[in-house]
Amino acid sequence: MSDLLEVLRAFTTATGCDAGLWASEPNGPATLETVSRDDSVLATWTPPLEGPPGRATSPGGPVLVQPIAGARRAWVVVGPCTRPDPPLEIFLKFLLPVVTHSLQASLEVEHAASELAERYEEINLLYTISEILGRTVSMEAAAGLILKEISETVGARRASILVHDPERDVLHPVASLGVGEATVPAITVADACSVSARVFRERRALIVEDGVSPCREEEMYRRGTMLSVPIMWTPPGGGMQPLGVVNLSDRASRQPFTAGDQKLITAIATQIGSAIQNARLVRESLTQQRLVHEMELAHDLQMRLLPRAEIVAPDAIVAARVVPAESVGGDFYNLFRLGAGRTGVMIADVSSHGYRAALIMALAMSATAIHAQTSNDPGEVLNALLASLTEELESTEMFISAFYGVIDREKGTLRYANTGHPHAYIITTEGTMKRLAALDPPLGMVDEPPAARTVRWTRNNDLLVLFTDGVSDARDRRDTRLGEPRIIEVIVEHRKEEPSAILERVLATVEEHTAGAVRRDDLTMVLVRS
Amino acid sequence: MSFSIRKQGDVVVVDVEGQLIVGNRQELKQKVLDELEKGERKFLIDFSQTGYIDSSGLGVLVSLSKKIREQGGELRLANLNDDLKTLFELTKLDTLFQIADTRERALESF
Numbered sequence: 001m002s003d004l005l006e007v008l009r010a011f012t013t014a015t016g017c018d019a020g021l022w023a024s025e026p027n028g029p030a031t032l033e034t035v036s037r038d039d040s041v042l043a044t045w046t047p048p049l050e051g052p053p054g055r056a057t058s059p060g061g062p063v064l065v066q067p068i069a070g071a072r073r074a075w076v077v078v079g080p081c082t083r084p085d086p087p088l089e090i091f092l093k094f095l096l097p098v099v100t101h102s103l104q105a106s107l108e109v110e111h112a113a114s115e116l117a118e119r120y121e122e123i124n125l126l127y128t129i130s131e132i133l134g135r136t137v138s139m140e141a142a143a144g145l146i147l148k149e150i151s152e153t154v155g156a157r158r159a160s161i162l163v164h165d166p167e168r169d170v171l172h173p174v175a176s177l178g179v180g181e182a183t184v185p186a187i188t189v190a191d192a193c194s195v196s197a198r199v200f201r202e203r204r205a206l207i208v209e210d211g212v213s214p215c216r217e218e219e220m221y222r223r224g225t226m227l228s229v230p231i232m233w234t235p236p237g238g239g240m241q242p243l244g245v246v247n248l249s250d251r252a253s254r255q256p257f258t259a260g261d262q263k264l265i266t267a268i269a270t271q272i273g274s275a276i277q278n279a280r281l282v283r284e285s286l287t288q289q290r291l292v293h294e295m296e297l298a299h300d301l302q303m304r305l306l307p308r309a310e311i312v313a314p315d316a317i318v319a320a321r322v323v324p325a326e327s328v329g330g331d332f333y334n335l336f337r338l339g340a341g342r343t344g345v346m347i348a349d350v351s352s353h354g355y356r357a358a359l360i361m362a363l364a365m366s367a368t369a370i371h372a373q374t375s376n377d378p379g380e381v382l383n384a385l386l387a388s389l390t391e392e393l394e395s396t397e398m399f400i401s402a403f404y405g406v407i408d409r410e411k412g413t414l415r416y417a418n419t420g421h422p423h424a425y426i427i428t429t430e431g432t433m434k435r436l437a438a439l440d441p442p443l444g445m446v447d448e449p450p451a452a453r454t455v456r457w458t459r460n461n462d463l464l465v466l467f468t469d470g471v472s473d474a475r476d477r478r479d480t481r482l483g484e485p486r487i488i489e490v491i492v493e494h495r496k497e498e499p500s501a502i503l504e505r506v507l508a509t510v511e512e513h514t515a516g517a518v519r520r521d522d523l524t525m526v527l528v529r530s
Numbered sequence: 531m532s533f534s535i536r537k538q539g540d541v542v543v544v545d546v547e548g549q550l551i552v553g554n555r556q557e558l559k560q561k562v563l564d565e566l567e568k569g570e571r572k573f574l575i576d577f578s579q580t581g582y583i584d585s586s587g588l589g590v591l592v593s594l595s596k597k598i599r600e601q602g603g604e605l606r607l608a609n610l611n612d613d614l615k616t617l618f619e620l621t622k623l624d625t626l627f628q629i630a631d632t633r634e635r636a637l638e639s640f
Contacts, residue, residue: 349585351585351586351588351589352552352586352589397589397593398589399585399588399589399592401585401621419622420588420621420622420623421621422617422620422621435620437619437620437622438620438621438622439622440622441592441621441622441623441625441626442585442588442589442592442621442623445592445623445626446626469584469585473582473584481582520551520552521552521584
């Protein structure tokens, strides 16, 4: 306004008449903005501005009041003058265009300055949000801070961030402001009357007029005009996805939200989208780590349950190994020294993977340990095992393929029961092979008690060979199976060696075949000479 | 690895392409159970394009066979290659299923 003051002062010097400028904010009272002389009557006396333009009488003499056209309500007043009968109308005609132009120019400068201030505020907000997101991992913590910053910048007293829960298909609040202690309810995505739900579904921002929400669920989110913006996220492969909604309402200024506000919040919502996605990835990765750790513990436990081969010595020389797959499997073997030169040998495969299979395996191992000591007949032992596990097997839809044999080196017999276990053989030192085929389907598939059969056993000569399908089904990188014939071939070739040496040869063959391919199943093998 | 399902008369025929193993068994199970839920009662699983079934795949077949029977339905298997036939014999599963050499014979047997 200093330029205008110079103009008014020059006017007074030239004409001997005072001049002043009054202005008012919308709906506010008019106040004196500039006056040509500080000791002018105009500095203390308020002319009748609201009336029709024209002459008025001030304590110092006649004045002329004229409103100025423009965006702002303003008036220029000329007079009183030091000379008698001043030509006020002529003086005004000279002064009015100059004042109008000056006023317009200063208004434009003011407007530009305030625009600039707003942009600075927005840039500052974006910086602040980047900082918040940079230093927090928890989405909930970040959401609260972000919401506070946004609300302060756009002057909203009520605000919320809702995030989509895909399982329940609802938008649930992760942060809210201005609702006091109340708990804000989740909003169903399909909700027909909710603004948030509509914004989420249609993936575009909405500014809704002043009014109370017609939706009961959304009442808490909205007071007066409301701005609702979708939180979008674009995955690396493209294809935007909505993740949630930002709601702002109850503006302190009572002004409606503008397209500028919408643009700003949309930009911030995109940042929030990336943060939500990052937080989810971090959480998933932590869960994954925990899962891997638990799997390792389960593996450990499984391995500890398996007996050492030496427990059946000196009645039998045994080599046994379980090589676990990436996930927890359900293979196991068991060995029992039954007295009078008898040795019990079991191999089994629970038809699944993961924790449940591991649990069934542990149950089966402890159950057989009891049953093997109470009955000499392998069929009865497997039947008792089935009885112990029937409920678990039924509820989990799992099955156990199992072979249990009792070698009596004194009598020269092997009595066995086989429920669906395909890989069981006797290989003699002469190199002949006898398959001990399944006598019944796997345990858990039928209710009939397993049968048992007796075959001849040549002491210190025969080799009992048991392995699970993880061995014969081992795949190379081209997905080709190793196959049972190759395993038998290796064993027959080295049949005269110690069981532990033969076992190493078979495992080396498997290793050579798979050559670093991912192992999908446990590998279990038991070799017994007695 | 995929399963195709089509209707032949009143029999739901499922073709298993590739392998039936731990990784895809649940998909087969769900597809067959969905049909059972819809009211279908006659099922034929054709293995002419199947190379291998692992122990968990066998488990799913038994579980399906039980569920179909519980609903008063029937399950037939057809076109097992020699390896698969041996696997069924070795595990004694051949005693639990009605197995036909060809799809036509299996369809006639309902």
